Amino acid sequence: PNSFEKKAKVRVxxxxxxxxxxxxxxxxxxxxxYRDGGLYGPDVGQPRDHRVDLLDSFLQSGAKAIDACTWHHYYVNGRDTSLQDFLDPEVLDSLALKTKEVQKTVxxxxxxxxxxxxxxxxxxxxxxxxxxxTFVAGFMWLDKLGLGARLGLNVVMRQVLVGSGSYHLVDDDLDPLxxxxxxxxxxxLVGPEVLKIQAVSDMGQSKRVRMYLHCANKKSYSSGAVVLMSMNLNKKAARIxxxxxxxxSTVDAFVLQSDT
Known part of the structure; x- marks a missing residue:
């Protein structure tokens, strides 16, 4: 609703x-x-001036009507971003800053x-x-899933399955990306239970080797199994x-690498 002002000159x-x-x-x-259906909103953009004010005032009158509060998040502007942005830990950490702002308001x-x-x-x-x-987008996507879960975001809805720009999961030929x-x-592989983990290197705590730990999905693994998600933002290999x-323990390793 905060985008109406820019796109339609209507201030909600x-x-x-x-x-x-x-x-x-x-x-x-x-x-x-619809009596047993869920109601979710208001789907505001990430915190910035009027958007925070709109969310606060919406909740003042409408919090009791919704089952969960929804908002939107994107890391960068698709028109002027770069490959380096997709691998920048400061860019990835912006999700935590924005999430905490929304949670504080809620x-x-x-x-x-x-x-x-x-x-x-x-x-x-x-x-x-x-x-x-492309492959590099996976760093943002996996980090968002891992960090979002750690921050307490119970649901993450991906934009978009097919069509609409360049962030689709399936291309126009229906080939998965x-x-x-x-x-x-x-x-x-990943279950809903989030576990605490800290990655430390010889240089201290590392932001360029990102790790998230969950209990494994019980539909795929027996109780007690865990899933370690890790990604290396460095140009050089990292040893874990x-x-x-x-x-x-027995390890099932799923290693994802680009063609180049």
Whole structure:
């Protein structure tokens, strides 16, 4: 709703939008088809001036109507980004900053309300051609899934499955792109339980070797199994050593590399 002002010269009032959601919830409760359905919103863009104000005022009137609060996140502008941005830990860490801003706003008005990413990908504006649809986009995507889970984002909705710019998961010929296979692996292997992990190198804590640890998906592995997701943003190879407690365990390794 915060984009209406730029695209249609219409400024959406957050408080009124919240009241509209309350009215919609009442309408849904009277419908046999929708009375048990979920209602999610307001799908604001990532925090910035009016967007934060709109979210706060929306929640003041409409928090009780929604099952979870949704917002959108993109790392960069698809029209002027670069390969280096996709591998920059500072760019990847921006998700944490924006998520915490949204969570702070939500918790100040409606403590305990869930926060979802209702739309997200690498670059806004349809993605970055030659980047968002290639192997390098996987660094942003996997990091967003891992970091988002650690931050408490219960749901992450990817923009988009097919069509629309360069950030689709399946191309126009219906051939899956790298992020599609990354999504399949994540859904198959990773369970919802997030575990604490810290990666330390000889130079101290590393931001360029990123790691996330989860309990494994119980549909794929027995209880007690864990999934370690790791990615190397460096140009040189990195060696990962795990504690002796698990070093003797059976390991299924899924190694994803580009053609070049």
């Amino acid at each position: 009032d957050g408080y009124q939008l919240g009241l509209d959601f309350v009215h919609l919830r009442k309408m849904m409760s009277k419908s046999k088809l 918790n100040s008005v409606s403590p305990g309300k869930g926060v979802w990413l209702g739309e997200t990908s690498s670059a806004f504006g349809g993605g970055a051609a030659g980047l968002s649809d 790298p992020d599609y296979w990354l999504s399949v692996l994540y859904k198959k 050593s795990v504690p002796a407690l698990v070093s003797g």
